Amino acid sequence: MKAIVVGSGAGGATAANELATRGFEVLMLEAGQPFNPLTHRVSWLSSLRGTWFLKDENAIKRIFPHYHTIRASDDLVIFTGVTEGGSTSISCGNMVRAERGLKEIGLDLTPEYEEIESNFTIAPIPRERWRPLTQRMFDEAEKLGFSPKPTPKVDNLQKCVGCGYCELGCVTGAKWDSRLVYKELLARGITLQTDSRVQKVILENGYAKGVVVSHGSSVEQVNADVVVLSAGGIGTAQILHASDLPARDNLWVDVVLTVGGVYKDAKTLNEPPMAWFVKKENYILSPYFDLLSYWFHKPWKDVSANDRVGMMIKLADVEQGSVAADGTVIKSLTELDRERLSEAKGFATEIMDATGIKGPFVDGMIHGGHLGGTVPLTKADTETMHPNWLPKDLWVADLSLMPRSQGLPTMLTAAALALRVAKRISKEKGTEQ
Numbered sequence: 136m137k138a139i140v141v142g143s144g145a146g147g148a149t150a151a152n153e154l155a156t157r158g159f160e161v162l163m164l165e166a167g168q169p170f171n172p173l174t175h176r177v178s179w180l181s182s183l184r185g186t187w188f189l190k191d192e193n194a195i196k197r198i199f200p201h202y203h204t205i206r207a208s209d210d211l212v213i214f215t216g217v218t219e220g221g222s223t224s225i226s227c228g229n230m231v232r233a234e235r236g237l238k239e240i241g242l243d244l245t246p247e248y249e250e251i252e253s254n255f256t257i258a259p260i261p262r263e264r265w266r267p268l269t270q271r272m273f274d275e276a277e278k279l280g281f282s283p284k285p286t287p288k289v290d291n292l293q294k295c296v297g298c299g300y301c302e303l304g305c306v307t308g309a310k311w312d313s314r315l316v317y318k319e320l321l322a323r324g325i326t327l328q329t330d331s332r333v334q335k336v337i338l339e340n341g342y343a344k345g346v347v348v349s350h351g352s353s354v355e356q357v358n359a360d361v362v363v364l365s366a367g368g369i370g371t372a373q374i375l376h377a378s379d380l381p382a383r384d385n386l387w388v389d390v391v392l393t394v395g396g397v398y399k400d401a402k403t404l405n406e407p408p409m410a411w412f413v414k415k416e417n418y419i420l421s422p423y424f425d426l427l428s429y430w431f432h433k434p435w436k437d438v439s440a441n442d443r444v445g446m447m448i449k450l451a452d453v454e455q456g457s458v459a460a461d462g463t464v465i466k467s468l469t470e471l472d473r474e475r476l477s478e479a480k481g482f483a484t485e486i487m488d489a490t491g492i493k494g495p496f497v498d499g500m501i502h503g504g505h506l507g508g509t510v511p512l513t514k515a516d517t518e519t520m521h522p523n524w525l526p527k528d529l530w531v532a533d534l535s536l537m538p539r540s541q542g543l544p545t546m547l548t549a550a551a552l553a554l555r556v557a558k559r560i561s562k563e564k565g566t567e568q
């Protein structure tokens with residue numbers, strides 16, 4: 136039984152591994168190139184801020200080609216990892232269960248969370264490895280009644296040197312990414328082809344029969360018994376539209392806005408990002424040096440890396456955004472998003488102010504990179520894990536299935552959803568062990 140899995144991120148890696156373990160011959164098709172972390176220091180770029188070289192967010196490609204940038208509106212930029220490992224390769228390594236909206240549709244992913252979590256150690260970065268200012272911000276947040284918690288991470292602490300560049304890949308290999316999920320099965324049940332962008336699904340009489348895939352300028356058709364789309368909230372929707380199938384205009388991105396302040400020689404870039412977090416109903420707050428704002432956002436230009444301090448707001452945004460067959464995304468912040476951001480900015484400033492961090496407190500670039508909701512599961516789908524409008528033998532196994540935004544790290548949830556889907560495919564195809 137042959138399965139094609141499209142994408143090698145959190146969802147694709149998990150689905151491919153599970154299907155191969157259950158006897159499928161798996162072909163993983165990944166649009167990006169093999170992942171390589173950035174190996175040189177980025178300090179040389181500082182003098183180029185504000186010049187044409189770092190003109191806008193698209194210039195990230197010059198520094199680090201694994202990032203894909205999409206401008207969704209004047210007020211929102213989307214970043215995603217198009218590379219082996221998908222967005223997990225550029226993650227901060229935060230690992231939590233993000234379950235907003237699951238109860239509403241009657242989906243309990245506890246068994247999948249437990250199974251995935253049992254494969255690695257999840258623990259916070261010890262407080263003594265945080266920068267002194269980050270420790271003090273934590274204490275002030277606590278005194279102010281915000282109940283901050285150290286962030287659970289999936290890092291090998293022995294290997295972590297605290298360089299702070301997690302989102303540019305991990306040079307020491309301390310940080311988990313989804314490539315580790317299927318490593319053991321490569322060439323033993325799973326074949327991985329990078330630089331292979333799936334254009335569309337081949338459909339015959341209501342069944343998926345394979346995909347059309349391009350490698351550079353060549354295009355070929357590959358057949359399979361099952362096609363699993365794990366190309367992420369945007370990639371999966373794009374492929375569905377290109378195959379004349381619908382996707383929902385329910386895209387969410389978990390909007391990120393970092394409030395920047397100033398503290399002489401804080402050096403908060405030199406620590407693992409997001410060492411602790413405060414959880415509120417619709418967002419989290421977490422100390423974060425936003426490299427993207429530091430490089431590309433003009434209002435952040437006049438403060439050096441050593442002195443810049445940031446407090447990130449990660450907001451569960453209103454699920455309202457569309458993806459077209461050519462990858463165009465249309466999404467902007469709603470009134471409600473802005474109201475919630477405004478409340479969160481007040482709290483972020485309060486914590487920084489209490490720690491002695493100086494203003495002007497300046498908004499960073501508004502961006503998002505947790506992409507979901509375009510193939511949202513409903514109550515009716517949770518048994519089959521197969522939205523009934525999808526053709527037979529075509530499955531989705533990534534964050535697209537998550538109906539609600541989270542305002543929380545999402546790779547564990549993407550993996551848990553994919554694991555449930557893969558088990559279901561195996562059951563339907565009679566390969567369940």
Ligand SMILES: Cc1cc2nc3c(=O)[nH]c(=O)nc-3n(C[C@H](O)[C@H](O)[C@H](O)COP(=O)(O)OP(=O)(O)OC[C@H]3O[C@@H](n4cnc5c(N)ncnc54)[C@H](O)[C@@H]3O)c2cc1C
Pocket residue numbers: 141142143144145146147164165166167214215216217218219220221222223225226227228229230231302331332333334365366367368370371374503504505506532533534535543544545546547549
């Ligand atoms: C900068 C950044 C930092 C993050 N940090 C964290 C964190 O610390 N903790 C956390 O939990 N979450 C984090 N996230 C979010 C998390 O990485 C994603 O939510 C998660 O990886 C989503 O899994 P996925 O399988 O849906 O998509 P992805 O992991 O993005 O995988 C999609 C894959 O599909 C491939 N693809 C796309 N289109 C095609 C196509 N047409 N053909 C073939 N392949 C295709 C892509 O190249 C990619 O490899 C972060 C995200 C970003 C952008």
